[in-house]
Amino acid sequence: MQQITMGEAVNQALREEMRRDEQVFVAGEGIGVGIHSNPKFPTFGLLEEFGTRRVKDTPVSEAAIAGLAVGASVMGLRPVVEIMFNPFFTIAADQIVNHAAKLRYLSGGKSKFPLVVRMKSGSGIGAGCQHSHNLEAWLAHCPGLKVVMPGTPADAKGLLKSAIRDDNPVIFIEDMILYFVPGPVPEEDYSIPIGVADVKKPGGDVTLVTWSKMLGAAFKAAAKLEQEGISVEIVDLRTLVPLDEETILKSVTKTGRLVVLHEATRTGGFGGEIAAVVAEKAFAQLKAPIKRIAAPDIPVPYSKPLEEFYLPNEKMIIESIRAIMQSKEQ
Amino acid sequence: MENPNQVVLLETMLLIRRFEEKLEALSKEPGKLHGMMIVCTGQEAVAAGVSAALEPQDVIISNHRSHGHLIAKGAEINLLMAEIYGKRTGYNKGKSGTLHIAVPEVNALCTTTVVGGGIPIAVGTAFAAQYENKDFVTVCYFGNGAADEGSFHEALNLAALWNLPVIFVCENNVYSGAQRQEEHTRVKDLADRAAAYGMASQIVDGNDVQRVYEATAEAREKCLAGDGPILLEFKTYRWGGHSTTDHQVYQPKEEIEQWKQRCPIEKLKKELLGAGVLTEATWQQLNEGVMKQVEQSVQFAEESPWPDVTEALEDIFA
Numbered sequence: 001m002q003q004i005t006m007g008e009a010v011n012q013a014l015r016e017e018m019r020r021d022e023q024v025f026v027a028g029e030g031i032g033v034g035i036h037s038n039p040k041f042p043t044f045g046l047l048e049e050f051g052t053r054r055v056k057d058t059p060v061s062e063a064a065i066a067g068l069a070v071g072a073s074v075m076g077l078r079p080v081v082e083i084m085f086n087p088f089f090t091i092a093a094d095q096i097v098n099h100a101a102k103l104r105y106l107s108g109g110k111s112k113f114p115l116v117v118r119m120k121s122g123s124g125i126g127a128g129c130q131h132s133h134n135l136e137a138w139l140a141h142c143p144g145l146k147v148v149m150p151g152t153p154a155d156a157k158g159l160l161k162s163a164i165r166d167d168n169p170v171i172f173i174e175d176m177i178l179y180f181v182p183g184p185v186p187e188e189d190y191s192i193p194i195g196v197a198d199v200k201k202p203g204g205d206v207t208l209v210t211w212s213k214m215l216g217a218a219f220k221a222a223a224k225l226e227q228e229g230i231s232v233e234i235v236d237l238r239t240l241v242p243l244d245e246e247t248i249l250k251s252v253t254k255t256g257r258l259v260v261l262h263e264a265t266r267t268g269g270f271g272g273e274i275a276a277v278v279a280e281k282a283f284a285q286l287k288a289p290i291k292r293i294a295a296p297d298i299p300v301p302y303s304k305p306l307e308e309f310y311l312p313n314e315k316m317i318i319e320s321i322r323a324i325m326q327s328k329e330q
Numbered sequence: 331m332e333n334p335n336q337v338v339l340l341e342t343m344l345l346i347r348r349f350e351e352k353l354e355a356l357s358k359e360p361g362k363l364h365g366m367m368i369v370c371t372g373q374e375a376v377a378a379g380v381s382a383a384l385e386p387q388d389v390i391i392s393n394h395r396s397h398g399h400l401i402a403k404g405a406e407i408n409l410l411m412a413e414i415y416g417k418r419t420g421y422n423k424g425k426s427g428t429l430h431i432a433v434p435e436v437n438a439l440c441t442t443t444v445v446g447g448g449i450p451i452a453v454g455t456a457f458a459a460q461y462e463n464k465d466f467v468t469v470c471y472f473g474n475g476a477a478d479e480g481s482f483h484e485a486l487n488l489a490a491l492w493n494l495p496v497i498f499v500c501e502n503n504v505y506s507g508a509q510r511q512e513e514h515t516r517v518k519d520l521a522d523r524a525a526a527y528g529m530a531s532q533i534v535d536g537n538d539v540q541r542v543y544e545a546t547a548e549a550r551e552k553c554l555a556g557d558g559p560i561l562l563e564f565k566t567y568r569w570g571g572h573s574t575t576d577h578q579v580y581q582p583k584e585e586i587e588q589w590k591q592r593c594p595i596e597k598l599k600k601e602l603l604g605a606g607v608l609t610e611a612t613w614q615q616l617n618e619g620v621m622k623q624v625e626q627s628v629q630f631a632e633e634s635p636w637p638d639v640t641e642a643l644e645d646i647f648a
């Protein structure tokens with residue numbers, strides 16, 4: 001199997017879908033000619049292969065980029081547009097939240113909007129809080145949007161293919177640090193369904209639900225805990241909306257303990273939703289109170305030690321899991 | 331309007347240049363700086379000329395390419411450098427870093443790296459001047475790329491409608507990221523856009539610090555007389571890439587060389603040498619003095635303590 005990074009995997013998905021379907025085009029800031037001529041970036045080389053008809057460099061105009069996707073999609077094209085960084089989604093928000101998400105409903109189910117909005121997210125790049133701000137919970141709160149957040153190159157490729165083939169608006173969030181982290185990716189054509197979580201590591205004592213970049217820390221913590229005799233089951237959500245409740249509930253029913261881990265800040269984070277689902281539907285199976293691990297409620301600070309402090313880490317996961325193993329049934 | 335001291339103008343530009351060159355050099359040394367640096371090498375005349383026409387009470391709103399704006403407005407380079415290093419002694423205690431340094435001490439109230447994000451904010455600061463009948467103007471710096479954001483159009487329309495005392499400074503350095511101006515807009519002169527909002531505008535050579543100064547001083551007087559706002563387009567050039575991570579594959583070498591021939595610092599230096607205001611010896615002194623200041627700022631930053639991690643939790647609410 002090929003070992004490629006998430007950036008390269010996204011690139012492969014875009015290329016293969018563009019080759020497969022003439023209706024697919026990409027648009028965004030610096031996606032044709034960019035400042036980074038780096039093969040690890042998702043849109044590297046697309047312009048050379050597909051030309052300016054299908055690879056559209058846009059001005060710095062997020063509202064227009066998002067609107068372009070909405071209008072083109074209702075005409076039957078399959079736009080894959082890029083909003084450079086998650087926080088700049090706020091400028092595109094009217095088109096995405098008030099339009100892409102609602103227009104099908106407003107048409108009484110007559111129209112469809114098969115579009116994908118890709119954006120970069122994540123802290124750890126030393127760019128500060130106007131570049132790093134994980135807003136997936138906002139997006140998940142908008143009925144009519146599917147929200148995908150892969151944590152491995154293979155998932156990114158398979159999920160992006162599904163997103164492009166999906167007849168609905170899909171928000172596809174890529175962590176920037178993961179662009180450079182390699183992993184195995186199948187050579188053959190495959191897709192991964194949206195809305196299906198993945199048990200990345202089976203375990204019997206505690207369920208650790210996470211997604212995107214936090215998956216790496218989850219694996220490391222689980223390996224260490226294994227040596228202490230604590231068996232962690234890692235559930236990678238991959239998709240926040242639609243949420244795969246079944247996989248979460250099945251795991252919690254088995255382990256009786258739930259820890260939710262995400263990079264986004266705590267208050268109003270999507271971890272609260274997971275906790276609520278489990279509290280509503282599997283309360284009787286819980287042996288201990290649910291725990292959430294998330295960033296503190298602050299903007300991402302620039303200074304290196306502060307930015308490191310912001311990001312939940314392996315140590316916090318280990319401590320939380322040790323604590324949940326000790327806490328008695330309520 | 332009294333002409334600014336030309337040697338001071340030269341020194342300001344030189345300080346900006348050496349500061350930015352130092353950052354470019356430091357960014358190549360592993361482990362020194364966190365993240366990419368965005369510098370304004372080649373564009374020094376805009377910041378220096380604009381600020382020479384301003385008073386301390388005047389407000390500036392800046393963008394991602396802010397170091398020159400801040401230095402010219404009077405920010406101390408030790409505290410800027412410390413902020414860029416992410417140290418506790420920096421202007422923003424390490425929370426901001428290079429991209430959004432605010433220096434309220436010199437009325438550099440808001441620096442944003444969201445392209446176009448500062449333009450509507452300038453409407454607000456200018457509104458406050460009008461509302462309270464105060465004698466200050468707002469200068470809002472942004473690039474040619476930012477003029478494509480919706481925020482630009484809404485803000486200019488509103489500022490014009492209410493005659494607000496704001497000088498919109500479009501620093502046209504030819505590029506917006508990897509795009510040349512003709513690749514991101516049909517408009518040749520962004521100053522033309524002012525007409526769409528019933529606003530006055532002027533196109534100025536942004537590499538001629540004296541012209542920049544004159545245009546700003548005139549604009550400031552108009553604003554204070556109630557005849558604002560105005561859009562000034564300064565034509566200049568970004569010598570380096572967008573940021574220190576830019577590979578510049580799209581930027582023609584000959585173009586860079588041509589613009590280097592029009593260096594704003596060399597231009598003024600030559601004029602002052604010709605006029606006998608400056609000698610080679612005083613130039614050397616000036617340059618050495620500036621280099622020393624920059625070296626000291628690096629030393630200050632490196633010797634400064636890191637913030638304690640618990641400080642990350644502070645400064646959210648007033």
Ligand SMILES: Cc1ncc(C[n+]2csc(CCOP(=O)(O)OP(=O)(O)O)c2C)c(N)n1
Nearest residue numbers: 088395443444445473474475476505506507
């Ligand atoms: C809203 C938003 N979109 C995209 C970006 C990424 N970005 C940073 S600077 C830049 C180009 C801006 O060009 P311009 O306004 O001309 O200023 P310059 O960099 O040339 O000084 C872009 C696209 C951003 N910071 N904010």
